[in-house]
Amino acid sequence: MTVVKPGGIIGIIGGGQLGRMLAMAAARLGLKTCIYSDEPHVPAFQVTPLQAHAAYDDRANLAGFAQLCDVITFEFENLPAEELSYLAGLRTLRPGPRALETTQDRLTEKSFVQSLGLATAPFFDIASADEAAQALKTLGGRGILKTRRLGYDGKGQAKISSADDAARALLQFKGAPAILEGFVDFAFEASVVAARGAGGEFAAYDPPENIHENHILRRSIVPGRLTPAQSHQAKVIAKTIAEALDYVGVLAVELFVMKDGALLVNEIAPRVHNSGHWTLEACACSQFEQHIRAVAGWPLGDPTRHADAVMENVIGAEADAWESLARSGALHLYGKREARLGRKMGHVTRLKPKS
Amino acid sequence: MTVVKPGGIIGIIGGGQLGRMLAMAAARLGLKTCIYSDEPHVPAFQVTPLQAHAAYDDRANLAGFAQLCDVITFEFENLPAEELSYLAGLRTLRPGPRALETTQDRLTEKSFVQSLGLATAPFFDIASADEAAQALKTLGGRGILKTRRLGYDGKGQAKISSADDAARALLQFKGAPAILEGFVDFAFEASVVAARGAGGEFAAYDPPENIHENHILRRSIVPGRLTPAQSHQAKVIAKTIAEALDYVGVLAVELFVMKDGALLVNEIAPRVHNSGHWTLEACACSQFEQHIRAVAGWPLGDPTRHADAVMENVIGAEADAWESLARSGALHLYGKREARLGRKMGHVTRLKPKS
Numbered sequence: 196m197t198v199v200k201p202g203g204i205i206g207i208i209g210g211g212q213l214g215r216m217l218a219m220a221a222a223r224l225g226l227k228t229c230i231y232s233d234e235p236h237v238p239a240f241q242v243t244p245l246q247a248h249a250a251y252d253d254r255a256n257l258a259g260f261a262q263l264c265d266v267i268t269f270e271f272e273n274l275p276a277e278e279l280s281y282l283a284g285l286r287t288l289r290p291g292p293r294a295l296e297t298t299q300d301r302l303t304e305k306s307f308v309q310s311l312g313l314a315t316a317p318f319f320d321i322a323s324a325d326e327a328a329q330a331l332k333t334l335g336g337r338g339i340l341k342t343r344r345l346g347y348d349g350k351g352q353a354k355i356s357s358a359d360d361a362a363r364a365l366l367q368f369k370g371a372p373a374i375l376e377g378f379v380d381f382a383f384e385a386s387v388v389a390a391r392g393a394g395g396e397f398a399a400y401d402p403p404e405n406i407h408e409n410h411i412l413r414r415s416i417v418p419g420r421l422t423p424a425q426s427h428q429a430k431v432i433a434k435t436i437a438e439a440l441d442y443v444g445v446l447a448v449e450l451f452v453m454k455d456g457a458l459l460v461n462e463i464a465p466r467v468h469n470s471g472h473w474t475l476e477a478c479a480c481s482q483f484e485q486h487i488r489a490v491a492g493w494p495l496g497d498p499t500r501h502a503d504a505v506m507e508n509v510i511g512a513e514a515d516a517w518e519s520l521a522r523s524g525a526l527h528l529y530g531k532r533e534a535r536l537g538r539k540m541g542h543v544t545r546l547k548p549k550s
Numbered sequence: 551m552t553v554v555k556p557g558g559i560i561g562i563i564g565g566g567q568l569g570r571m572l573a574m575a576a577a578r579l580g581l582k583t584c585i586y587s588d589e590p591h592v593p594a595f596q597v598t599p600l601q602a603h604a605a606y607d608d609r610a611n612l613a614g615f616a617q618l619c620d621v622i623t624f625e626f627e628n629l630p631a632e633e634l635s636y637l638a639g640l641r642t643l644r645p646g647p648r649a650l651e652t653t654q655d656r657l658t659e660k661s662f663v664q665s666l667g668l669a670t671a672p673f674f675d676i677a678s679a680d681e682a683a684q685a686l687k688t689l690g691g692r693g694i695l696k697t698r699r700l701g702y703d704g705k706g707q708a709k710i711s712s713a714d715d716a717a718r719a720l721l722q723f724k725g726a727p728a729i730l731e732g733f734v735d736f737a738f739e740a741s742v743v744a745a746r747g748a749g750g751e752f753a754a755y756d757p758p759e760n761i762h763e764n765h766i767l768r769r770s771i772v773p774g775r776l777t778p779a780q781s782h783q784a785k786v787i788a789k790t791i792a793e794a795l796d797y798v799g800v801l802a803v804e805l806f807v808m809k810d811g812a813l814l815v816n817e818i819a820p821r822v823h824n825s826g827h828w829t830l831e832a833c834a835c836s837q838f839e840q841h842i843r844a845v846a847g848w849p850l851g852d853p854t855r856h857a858d859a860v861m862e863n864v865i866g867a868e869a870d871a872w873e874s875l876a877r878s879g880a881l882h883l884y885g886k887r888e889a890r891l892g893r894k895m896g897h898v899t900r901l902k903p904k905s
Contacts, residue, residue, distance in 0.1 A: 201872050201883050219574050222597045225883025242577045244599045476834045479880040479901050494877040502856045517556050522849040525834040528556050528580025546834050546856055
């Protein structure tokens, strides 16, 4: 089993805020990080002198990066399958290619989740507007068409209720394979962030309730409205998925909490997750440190929560109010130069004594 | 008043673990840091791409550094007075030269503390073995001879009980000016870590009890044995000192807690302090972030402690046990390459629910 000793180097593919917070967590443990990103001015480049700026399919640079690093991980799960296999041939990847390939494609992912006996929203593989029209009948006339790959924050999604809607959406998707999901009438959304170590040990954080606005996470609240039994069940779901994928690292499972109390799996993120940012203040070991511990082959940290927390994203121009945000709680800003519409610029976590 | 906006650069003089943790705290806030150190492989160089490796009296490099940075601060308080004045002429320094000059010299520092009506151990300015012998009489025959400048972790100190002892110690100090301090029969040691903002606002952390071994901090415990009244008094002492120095940033005041309950000021550290490391896990705003907030002209963060904590230093070869240390709590390793005897390699903080 690969164990990265203090002073060793963790390679991180992707240079956004997740990579930035992973790099900072690694530094706490005396580990170095090298960030690989295809963009030049990414947030994570500001927190480590070791950095590679190259395309994600640039094999010469990927090879040099792999040689420098003791283990490679990801903050960005959409590396093409061929490059994943190529990298996996050079260096230990954690999580492994199978976990990434399973979760990169919504159809594969949902089929995998159902194969574990876990519930999801109804879904259909869609190749044409006709297939969509057919599926819509089963779904009561409406649903959400989504590209199978590369969607996030509501991108690559369209609500449809007719064959015409479907045709328009498929055109917008430029022929990318899609799935049609039925609407689910949930009470609220939640997620569970958990880790599986290189030796198979498992640790889950308390699952927060999540509030989305315009398809973007607005707020995570812990404890939210989940009952103790639902919290427990959410952790069991995460464990089932992590074990089935032989997963190493932190993963997040987004859930729908139904009005009858049932939990449906919405999607799996094979990485640290926005809904786990509150762990930076409310737990001694954050999700970022937990991921680094797992991928470095270290013992997992204690996921105990010692305060109640509300995490709120700072989106777009909201970051202009940094001074009052800094007054209001634990502010994190990601070092992004432009506050574009809908862009996650930072987050604020507010703690209260544990209820 | 200088305010460093997100994206701005904080210059940090000194590249040890304190500089490293300051740089990481700045990154949380979307601030960049440039580290200036006279050594090439320092811990803080691992966490920021902006770094200057040059002598502390290299004016050309100091000038370039000052030009790059929006404000300059210190993790290392012993910059020579001339370079301090030079830098202060180029860029805002926080804390200012006066705070550093007052605390760099044990004689100036203790006289300053007494001038505020605060108690210290008895002390004498010593220029010769004869003067030491004279002072020893007043002190009941024994005391600690200390260089006035540049001592830390017990370096530049000697217990003496005769003129001969004094002569030997002064020889060891190579003629450096010294003071002789009387022993104080304290019940235990404590410290208070507090911050004063650029606008004069003040925030103090709960004062920990500190256990030293071989003159090196072994452990900080919060809450320790201080009574609520002593904790309050410790914060008032820190506030009195910070205001008298027109201080900006975090400072630590080391205290002797006497058997009769009185608090004596031992020394002032014009910087973040080892006895405040537990704030990283037990408070939403750590001492490092608090210092960055203060020197950047930001609102101070909330110093509320939401867990009980014990911080233990990892010294020298103890770092070899990193794996079991990682299992035992929140481990921080500083990225030092060699585990020399007595060298602080990291620390572990263990949290418990607030008592």
